[in-house]
Amino acid sequence: xxxxxxxxxxxxxxxxxxxxxxxxxxxxxxxxxxxxxxxxxxxxxxxxxxxxxxxxxxxxxxxxxxxxxxxxxxxxxxxxxxxxxxxxxxxxxxxxxxxxxxxxxxxxxxxxxxxxxxxxxxxxxxxxxxxxxxxxxxxxxxxxxxxxxxxxxxxxxxxxxxxxxxxxxxxxxxxxxxxxxxxxxxxxxxxxxxxxxxxxxxxxxxxxxxxxxxxxxxxxxxxxxxxxxxxxxxxxxxxxxxxxxxxxxxxxxxxxxxxxxxxxxxxxxxxxxxxxxxxxxxxxxxxxxxxxxxxxxxxxxxxxxxxxxxxxxxxxxxxxxxxx
Amino acid sequence: xxxxxxxxxxxxxxxxxxxxxxxxxxxxxxxxxxxxxxxxxxxxxxxxxxxxxxxxxxxxxxxxxxxxxxxxxxxxxxxxxxxxxxxxxxxxxxxxxxxxxxxxxxxxxxxxxxxxxxxxxxxxxxxxxxxxxxxxxxxxxxxxxxxxxxxxxxxxxxxxxxxxxxxxxxxxxxxxxxxxxxxxxxxxxxxxxxxxxxxxxxxxxxxxxxxxxxxxxxxxxxxxx
Ligand SMILES: Nc1ncnc2c1ncn2[C@@H]1O[C@H](COP(=O)(O)OP(=O)(O)O)[C@@H](O)[C@H]1O
Ligand SMILES: [Mg+2]
Numbered sequence: 001x002x003x004x005x006x007x008x009x010x011x012x013x014x015x016x017x018x019x020x021x022x023x024x025x026x027x028x029x030x031x032x033x034x035x036x037x038x039x040x041x042x043x044x045x046x047x048x049x050x051x052x053x054x055x056x057x058x059x060x061x062x063x064x065x066x067x068x069x070x071x072x073x074x075x076x077x078x079x080x081x082x083x084x085x086x087x088x089x090x091x092x093x094x095x096x097x098x099x100x101x102x103x104x105x106x107x108x109x110x111x112x113x114x115x116x117x118x119x120x121x122x123x124x125x126x127x128x129x130x131x132x133x134x135x136x137x138x139x140x141x142x143x144x145x146x147x148x149x150x151x152x153x154x155x156x157x158x159x160x161x162x163x164x165x166x167x168x169x170x171x172x173x174x175x176x177x178x179x180x181x182x183x184x185x186x187x188x189x190x191x192x193x194x195x196x197x198x199x200x201x202x203x204x205x206x207x208x209x210x211x212x213x214x215x216x217x218x219x220x221x222x223x224x225x226x227x228x229x230x231x232x233x234x235x236x237x238x239x240x241x242x243x244x245x246x247x248x249x250x251x252x253x254x255x256x257x258x259x260x261x262x263x264x265x266x267x268x269x270x271x272x273x274x275x276x277x278x279x280x281x282x283x284x285x286x287x288x289x290x291x292x293x294x295x296x297x298x299x300x301x302x303x304x305x306x307x308x309x310x311x312x313x314x315x316x317x318x319x320x321x322x323x324x
Numbered sequence: 325x326x327x328x329x330x331x332x333x334x335x336x337x338x339x340x341x342x343x344x345x346x347x348x349x350x351x352x353x354x355x356x357x358x359x360x361x362x363x364x365x366x367x368x369x370x371x372x373x374x375x376x377x378x379x380x381x382x383x384x385x386x387x388x389x390x391x392x393x394x395x396x397x398x399x400x401x402x403x404x405x406x407x408x409x410x411x412x413x414x415x416x417x418x419x420x421x422x423x424x425x426x427x428x429x430x431x432x433x434x435x436x437x438x439x440x441x442x443x444x445x446x447x448x449x450x451x452x453x454x455x456x457x458x459x460x461x462x463x464x465x466x467x468x469x470x471x472x473x474x475x476x477x478x479x480x481x482x483x484x485x486x487x488x489x490x491x492x493x494x495x496x497x498x499x500x501x502x503x504x505x506x507x508x509x510x511x512x513x514x515x516x517x518x519x520x521x522x523x524x525x526x527x528x529x530x531x532x533x534x535x536x537x538x539x540x541x542x543x544x545x546x547x548x549x
Contacts (some may be wrong), residue, residue, distance in 0.1 A: 031432070031435070033423050217421075220419075221420075223408075224415075226405050226407075226410075226411075226433065226437075227405060228402060228436075229401060319401075
């Protein structure tokens with residue numbers, strides 16, 4: 001029987017020999033194979049969620065912007081209506097214009113002739129000679145100098161007491177109505193985004209659960225070589241983040257494209273050129289500005305974050321519940 | 325008996341699988357750092373079971389196990405991972421990952437520790453050459469022979485220079501010449517401070533190195549120093 005003597009020079013790592021070696025590892029070869037973690041259906045669901053979330057977020061953004069433009073435009077202008085007296089044909093218009101021009105904070109006073117007033121209501125009522133015989137209130141549009149606006153309330157009381165039949169409309173009703181509507185849209189939009197985020201998270205947790213189950217042997221070997229939970233979770237997380245970023249970009253990109261094409265689509269759909277123009281005048285062209293594209297980027301980042309955090313949470317929760 | 329700085333300490337340990345009989349009972353022993361032991365016993369005596377308890381992948385059904393001075397029953401998962409990184413283990417069934425190359429399998433413990441590949445790639449390659457897998461580094465486990473897998477599993481267990489090496493029948497699939505070579509690797513590791521427990525029933529292997537023996541019989545452990 002021979003007894004083995006400890007080797008005098010053992011070329012194991014306990015002795016460092018500096019020389020360049022061929023590489024036998026693919027750089028960062030995934031410890032968990034990507035195909036076993038995420039499938040096409042998960043990518044599809046995330047892409048669809050990204051698309052819907054983009055539409056919702058950008059929709060809210062566009063409406064919010066349009067509403068801001070309206071309210072600003074509306075606040076910069078007040079209207080004086082002069083009810084025609086039934087008994088007299090006397091006309092206070094010139095005096096009222098004179099009075100208004102004398103006030104502080106007024107930029108411009110534009111009285112509308114009856115001709116012009118009729119033109120304003122034409123899109124709704126149509127053109128008819130009959131209308132001319134109706135007593136249509138006279139209108140004076142007053143442009144306010146927004147840098148030093150007058151006290152509208154005082155102006156209203158003074159004007160209305162001085163000229164009976166004159167009505168000052170500061171469009172406050174409209175402004176409030178628009179604000180209420182946009183607030184409602186915002187809340188609805190945020191609620192929908194929240195639901196989409198929840199659905200995405202649930203899908204990812206389910207996918208993480210099955211990914212862990214189908215990679216049980218890998219997880220167990222990683223445990224055996226002393227991997228921290230964090231490390232194991234990260235092996236899965238990276239795949240989910242990759243899918244999240246790709247699917248998110250795809251979904252948001254599709255939504256962006258849709259918004260980009262919106263003017264052509266509305267033109268194609270609407271029956272008359274005027275109604276398309278009308279829509280554009282009301283809500284803008286519907287295309288996204290820089291802020292809108294930033295919203296799309298935020299959606300992609302949010303989708304990736306949801307993928308990262310929920311997959312990490314899902315994997316770690318399961319690992320925690322497994323004892324070995 | 326001073327067991328104050330024992331590396332491993334078992335106190336009245338018993339283990340049963342499910343509702344079966346106790347496979348191990350009243351196991352009491354302690355090992356000092358730097359020791360070298362053969363764990364012997366017939367097939368089915370409980371060698372693998374004892375090693376699994378040492379590796380914290382099996383909880384004793386009664387009694388206490390201390391590793392590195394710590395009661396392992398009180399470990400959190402993170403502490404257990406921590407301890408496992410100080411232990412190398414060679415499984416009877418190797419447990420290599422099929423989709424990683426031999427090289428990547430061996431490098432796995434270092435990767436798990438967060439070490440950079442450029443820092444350890446020479447070590448991994450050198451160790452693989454030493455265990456005779458120099459030309460199998462890029463092969464996947466599916467195409468390795470039993471002996472080659474065994475050597476890859478041993479390389480993975482020792483690559484991180486563990487404080488304790490547990491090997492379950494590490495020479496079961498290799499020829500006597502390679503068995504001697506692997507034994508030399510274990511001896512060299514031990515010389516550098518690693519405590520070694522080799523479960524084996526290969527008497528030819530044991531005769532080649534005068535190490536203490538732990539004998540399992542009828543569920544009880546006897547120490548032959
Ligand atoms: N997972 C298990 N479930 C039930 N019984 C087991 C299990 N593993 C091992 N045993 C039993 O425990 C005993 C000891 O097995 P083992 O530790 O593998 O012995 P050895 O490694 O010495 O051959 C055997 O009788 C075996 O049948
Ligand atoms: Mg066994």
